[in-house]
Amino acid sequence: MSEVVHKLVIRNIAQILSGKLEQPLIDGNCIVAVDGRISAIGEGKDLDTGGATTTIDANGTWISPGLIDSHVHPVIGDFTPRQQQLNWIDSCLHGGVTTMISAGEVHAPGRPKDIVGLKAMAIASQRWYENFRPSGVKVHAGAPVLEEGMEEQDFRDMADAGVKLLGEVGLGSVKAGETAARMVGWARKYGIQSTIHTGGPSIPGSGLIDKDIVLEADADIIGHINGGHSALPDDQITCLCESCSRGIEIVHNGNERAGLLAMRTAFEIKQTERVILGTDAPAGSGVQPLGILRMIAMLSSLGDIPAEVVFCFATGNTARMRNLDTGIIEIGKPADLILLDQAQHAPGKDMLESIRQGNLPGVGMTLIDGVVRSQRSRNTPPATRLPVIC
Numbered sequence: 001m002s003e004v005v006h007k008l009v010i011r012n013i014a015q016i017l018s019g020k021l022e023q024p025l026i027d028g029n030c031i032v033a034v035d036g037r038i039s040a041i042g043e044g045k046d047l048d049t050g051g052a053t054t055t056i057d058a059n060g061t062w063i064s065p066g067l068i069d070s071h072v073h074p075v076i077g078d079f080t081p082r083q084q085q086l087n088w089i090d091s092c093l094h095g096g097v098t099t100m101i102s103a104g105e106v107h108a109p110g111r112p113k114d115i116v117g118l119k120a121m122a123i124a125s126q127r128w129y130e131n132f133r134p135s136g137v138k139v140h141a142g143a144p145v146l147e148e149g150m151e152e153q154d155f156r157d158m159a160d161a162g163v164k165l166l167g168e169v170g171l172g173s174v175k176a177g178e179t180a181a182r183m184v185g186w187a188r189k190y191g192i193q194s195t196i197h198t199g200g201p202s203i204p205g206s207g208l209i210d211k212d213i214v215l216e217a218d219a220d221i222i223g224h225i226n227g228g229h230s231a232l233p234d235d236q237i238t239c240l241c242e243s244c245s246r247g248i249e250i251v252h253n254g255n256e257r258a259g260l261l262a263m264r265t266a267f268e269i270k271q272t273e274r275v276i277l278g279t280d281a282p283a284g285s286g287v288q289p290l291g292i293l294r295m296i297a298m299l300s301s302l303g304d305i306p307a308e309v310v311f312c313f314a315t316g317n318t319a320r321m322r323n324l325d326t327g328i329i330e331i332g333k334p335a336d337l338i339l340l341d342q343a344q345h346a347p348g349k350d351m352l353e354s355i356r357q358g359n360l361p362g363v364g365m366t367l368i369d370g371v372v373r374s375q376r377s378r379n380t381p382p383a384t385r386l387p388v389i390c
Ligand SMILES: [Zn+2]
Pocket: 168, 197, 198, 202, 223, 224, 228
């Protein structure tokens, strides 16, 4: 019998956003987590809430799985050379993001493009984010950018060393569908997940990746299907949604109208489980600490989709498409949670209606692995009600 090290009880929750499309809202006003993992969900009076080491009074706020940003470009620690900013990941935590996935550490000054160098950087990046979580945020990084000349053995070497992701295919010298497909296949064989840049060039040195290249490369995720920045023509976006079963990633740093088109197409073909959200930050358009919340409000309001459904695109969907052990509120899952409420003086009868009208919610608290990481957000509009640590 091991002793309970840490028992978290969150009570007086208004309602629970599950992160699961099949049932986005679940009943219950209390969540218990033991040693960082959810152990009970339901009505507080029915649950064993005794012996808590941390008790949080949600004070009538809503709870959601921590948001997942499916597309970021970190370099090292909590610093980005892209816009010379410190603590951008901490700022995103204040926007409700508890997990980030690297689409390549492409902004590293002097990024090596020779094969031994890019492998070394991928392994080092994977290590330094595994060993150091900025403000507790789970940053999955170490995502090499494919260059011409890589062989199957290179993918095996990286997988053996702990690399689990590829950076956006197309940001390096590999731009032809056939070469990309071969390398993506090797990556998949060794358990490395892949994503592809979709759309026009992002920065000087990158190129156009159109629907034919995306379909031929067959990466796991159609990275920023709405462009980063420039989107493909509408018919190519709908074709991508209809012609494959890969992740439909919509980003803040892309074309919003094209993002709405991709989401609507996913609804039309009844494949909303493929829709995931990212920011693509840091980028030329900067860092977007509220980017995922802004995507949720934009897609819910302009797309006229219930907010609780859009929350699933930024939580459970991403976790499932990316094989992450987080993103849903379910017994056994890590207690990566955010407490939110309707922003002060925002219209709407409750938080979900307010978001559906295009307003951001206020973040009142974030927790990662059951540990409080931030309280009242310094970045969102102030929430009407705030949770308190008892
Ligand atoms: Zn890109």
